[in-house]
Structure formats: structure tokens, C-alpha cells
Amino acid sequence: MPEQTERPTLEVCLSPALLxxxxxAQKIVVVIDVLRATSTICTALYHGAQKxxxxxxxxxxxxxGRQLGAVxxxxxxxxxxxxxxxxxSPLEYPASFIQNKTLVxxxxxxxxxxxxxxxAEEIVIGSFLNLSAICAYLLSRNxxxxxxxAGWKDRINLEDSLLAGAIIHRIKSHFDIQCDAALIVxxxxxxxxxxxxxxxxxxxxxxxxxxxxxxxDIAYCLTIDGANVLPVYRDGAIALA
Amino acid sequence: MPEQTERPTLEVCLSPALLxxxxxAQKIVVVIDVLRATSTICTALYHGAQKxxxxxxxxxxxxxGRQLGAVxxxxxxxxxxxxxxxxxSPLEYPASFIQNKTLVxxxxxxxxxxxxxxxAEEIVIGSFLNLSAICAYLLSRNxxxxxxxAGWKDRINLEDSLLAGAIIHRIKSHFDIQCDAALIVxxxxxxxxxxxxxxxxxxxxxxxxxxxxxxxDIAYCLTIDGANVLPVYRDGAIALA
Numbered sequence: 370m371p372e373q374t375e376r377p378t379l380e381v382c383l384s385p386a387l388l389x390x391x392x393x394a395q396k397i398v399v400v401i402d403v404l405r406a407t408s409t410i411c412t413a414l415y416h417g418a419q420k421x422x423x424x425x426x427x428x429x430x431x432x433x434g435r436q437l438g439a440v441x442x443x444x445x446x447x448x449x450x451x452x453x454x455x456x457x458s459p460l461e462y463p464a465s466f467i468q469n470k471t472l473v474x475x476x477x478x479x480x481x482x483x484x485x486x487x488x489a490e491e492i493v494i495g496s497f498l499n500l501s502a503i504c505a506y507l508l509s510r511n512x513x514x515x516x517x518x519a520g521w522k523d524r525i526n527l528e529d530s531l532l533a534g535a536i537i538h539r540i541k542s543h544f545d546i547q548c549d550a551a552l553i554v555x556x557x558x559x560x561x562x563x564x565x566x567x568x569x570x571x572x573x574x575x576x577x578x579x580x581x582x583x584x585x586d587i588a589y590c591l592t593i594d595g596a597n598v599l600p601v602y603r604d605g606a607i608a609l610a
Numbered sequence: 611m612p613e614q615t616e617r618p619t620l621e622v623c624l625s626p627a628l629l630x631x632x633x634x635a636q637k638i639v640v641v642i643d644v645l646r647a648t649s650t651i652c653t654a655l656y657h658g659a660q661k662x663x664x665x666x667x668x669x670x671x672x673x674x675g676r677q678l679g680a681v682x683x684x685x686x687x688x689x690x691x692x693x694x695x696x697x698x699s700p701l702e703y704p705a706s707f708i709q710n711k712t713l714v715x716x717x718x719x720x721x722x723x724x725x726x727x728x729x730a731e732e733i734v735i736g737s738f739l740n741l742s743a744i745c746a747y748l749l750s751r752n753x754x755x756x757x758x759x760a761g762w763k764d765r766i767n768l769e770d771s772l773l774a775g776a777i778i779h780r781i782k783s784h785f786d787i788q789c790d791a792a793l794i795v796x797x798x799x800x801x802x803x804x805x806x807x808x809x810x811x812x813x814x815x816x817x818x819x820x821x822x823x824x825x826x827d828i829a830y831c832l833t834i835d836g837a838n839v840l841p842v843y844r845d846g847a848i849a850l851a
Binding site: 383384386387390521522523524525526527530547548549550552553554556557559560561568571572573574576 | 624625628631762763764771788789790795798801812814817
């Protein structure tokens with residue numbers, strides 16, 4: 370079956386602490402941090418932001434914000450971090466506010482993962498909000514793919530695993546999948562996608578966010594194609610392809 | 611609901627590279643390496659072996675084997691390692707051969723995980739072969755549990771994830787589960803347990819083992835309660851409780 374051997378590979382990495390096991394060179398890495406970094410990035414760009422600059426500390430966020438006259442955003446323990454202007458909720462970034470602006474965003478898990486994936490051929494941003502755009506892009510490129518989940522402080526989480534499963538569910542017939550983590554999340558998605566929100570209520574992150582009053586965020590972040598754009602990370606900033 | 615808060619926790623760690631994220635003190639750790647270390651250990655003890663000594667190198671295996679007059683076993687790349695007498699297949703250890711003997715076993719993933727779990731309150735050995743014994747024991751102890759999967763060279767694998775899911779499926783109502791990996795593998799098991807062998811044929815390890823002619827091993831290692839004993843790791847050796 371010559372066709373099969375010519376398909377590019379598709380792998381899943383469920384925690385940043387496992388990413389060193391994989392060679393990312395020549396791969397398209399899809400960075401996934403559903404609650405809420407990659408959902409917020411997709412939303413801001415969908416609503417016309419010029420670009421999003423992800424940084425790993427509040428200090429860097431404030432500094433770059435000052436330099437560029439940009440909107441600064443970030444949370445620590447569920448509250449806007451002291452010195453920043455906005456939080457991590459995608460609902461804070463409607464077009465009326467973010468259009469034509471630059472957003473400097475500090476997140477813990479997502480930003481770290483972007484930096485870890487620097488050897489990749491390309492890095493794109495994935496969320497349920499741009500599921501179709503991501504899948505269409507991966508199919509059009511025909512290159513090996515790594516779906517890289519941010520998780521929570523290196524632990525595997527449900528929502529990022531579910532999105533990886535959703536992507537695989539849609540495009541698997543075009544890829545060569547020799548990755549058990551991919552088989553696992555695909556089964557997870559197939560078994561639960563008809564009751565995604567209900568299933569998410571068991572997740573550790575759901576409980577963490579609802580304690581801080583972010584139930585609406587979760588429902589929005591699970592909306593398939595709610596902000597269907599293709600954000601690409603290049604030279605330290607994320608913009609539409 | 612006071613009952614609920616008094617339930618012990620149950621967590622799953624899908625790769626040894628993530629084990630450092632968890633505090634194992636006061637927990638019962640179930641070490642899982644379905645293909646084939648923990649299946650072979652259960653089988654040898656079920657068939658009357660006195661004990662199994664897990665070691666991490668061929669040299670140590672030969673040395674302890676000489677000292678104790680024990681059976682030495684281990685493979686490298688699918689073949690009996692030079693200097694050792696037997697392989698890692700559970701089918702090599704019928705009662706007629708292993709009864710009353712000590713087995714010194716060198717495995718890569720499983721042995722390393724046993725050493726990594728040394729801070730645990732107790733370490734027990736899990737496989738599909740002793741699923742009921744493991745579940746009964748965990749229920750009887752009423753202590754926090756960590757299901758620790760050996761994986762393959764730190765990558766997550768399907769068979770160990772499935773066994774973790776099978777254990778959770780049976781005992782979850784008695785535990786407090788705040789662990790997304792546990793939710794994921796439980797869904798995986800529930801979605802696939804009626805066609806476990808068929809599902810396993812997609813696994814990376816299945817393909818690795820069948821290349822070396824171990825199809826029979828896989829079918830045996832998926833046999834629920836095929837060697838239903840409770841192996842406990844203590845002071846460097848594994849014996850029945």
C-alpha cells in the first residue's frame with residue numbers, strides 16, 4: 370500500500386513535560402491550551418487584533434505593553450495580575466475593544482509550550498473555536514503534525530486532550546498514526562463529543578475556573594468554529610496566516 | 611456529603627516522566643507494565659515462584675542470578691539478552707519450570723518505575739491477569755491510590771492506559787477522582803473494553819511485539835484474572851502478599 374506509507378505522521382503530546390521525547394523539526398506543531406490561552410488568542414485575532422504577543426511573566430508583559438502601547442493581559446490565581454489591565458477571558462476581547470490593537474498576553478502553560486516548540490517547522494494555534502481552520506490547514510500542508518497540549522502545570526488535562534481527539538477524528542484518514550496517545554484521545558473524543566460540556570464538568574480545570582466565576586468562558590471555549598481563524602506563531606508574535 | 615469527602619483519592623500517571631509531579635507518600639502505587647513486565651511477574655508468582663527480583667541491567671541480573679542460584683531473564687530488542695537464560699514472555703514461566711524458584715528479571719520501563727516509586731507507602735504490581743486481586747486490595751485498604759503506568763521509553767502507551775481505565779471502571783465509586791488522566795483512561799476503557807484485542811492491534815507496542823513473534827503473549831496479557839494474585843514490592847523484591 371504505497372499510499373499509506375506516503376502519509377505524513379500525526380502524533381499527540383499530552384504534556385509539555387513529554388515534548389522533549391519528540392523531534393519537532395519539519396513538523397507543524399499545533400499548540401493547544403483550550404482553557405483559555407489559545408481560545409483567547411483565536412478570539413482576539415478573529416475580532417481584528419493586529420497580533421498577540423505571548424510572554425511568560427507579568428514584568429515582561431508590562432514592559433512590552435509600555436513599549437508598543439499595547440493592551441496588557443494576564444491572570445494569576447484567577448484574578449487580573451497587578452500591573453496588567455485585562456484578564457485571560459476570551460469574552461473580554463470583542464471587536465469593539467480589540468480591533469487593530471496589539472495584545473500582550475501572559476499565560477503560564479501556553480506561553481511556555483510555545484517557547485518549547487521553537488524547533489518546529491511551523492507553529493499554529495489550536496482551539497475548539499478554530500477547529501475547522503486548523504484541520505483544513507493541516508490537510509492542505511500535508512506535513513508531519515504534532516498536537517502539543519499545554520495541560521496544567523505539566524499534568525494532562527481533559528480539555529486539551531479532547532481537542533486533540535477532535536482534530537484526529539476529523540483528519541485521521543490522511544495521516545499515518547503510530548502514536549498511542551493519539552489513539553487514546555481519539556477514543557476519548559468519540560466517546561464523549563455528543564456531551565462535551567457535561568463531560569467537561571468533571572474536569573479539574575472546570576472546577577478551578579468555576580470557582581472563579583468563569584462558567585461562561587468554558588461554554589464559549591467549547592464552541593466549535595466560534596472564531597474560525599488560523600493564528601500562526603512567528604518571531605515571537607501570533608498573527609493570522 | 612461527608613461520605614464523599616472522606617473517600618481516598620485515586621490518580622493516574624500515564625508516563626514515568628510525569629511521576630515527579632505527584633506526592634507518593636502515604637499512597638498505594640500500582641505499577642503497571644502490561645506488555646510484559648508486570649504480566650510476567652504475576653504469572654511467575656501465580657505459578658509458585660518464591661519471588662521476583664527486578665533489576666535494571668543485564669549485568670546486575672547475571673550477578674544476582676549467580677549469588678542466589680536464581681533464574682535470570684531479560685530481553686533487549688526482542689531477544690534474550692546475552693548472558694541471561696530466559697526472555698520476558700510470561701508464557702516461559704509455567705509452574706513446571708518456575709515453582710519454588712527465584713526469578714531475576716531485567717526490564718527497562720517497569721523496573722525503572724518501581725525504583726521511582728520508592729517513596730510510596732506500598733507498591734503493588736498490576737496487570738490484566740490480576741485485575742480482580744488489585745481492585746479487591748485497593749478497596750480493602752481504603753488509602754489514596756496512584757496508578758503508575760510504565761509506558762514505553764516515557765511515552766504513553768495504550769495497554770497500560772487501558773488497564774488503569776479498567777481498574778477505575780471497577781472501583782471508582784469508592785474513590786475521590788480529581789484527576790483528568792483518570793477520566794481519560796476510564797473513557798478509553800469503557801469505549802473499547804468489549805473489543806480489547808482488536809483495539810490493541812492499533813497500539814505501537816502490539817506492532818513492536820508481533821514483529822518479534824509475540825502475538826500469543828499479547829492475547830495472554832489481556833486475559834482478565836488469568837493469574838489472579840497480589841504481588842507486593844518490598845525491599846527490592848516482589849512476592850505474594
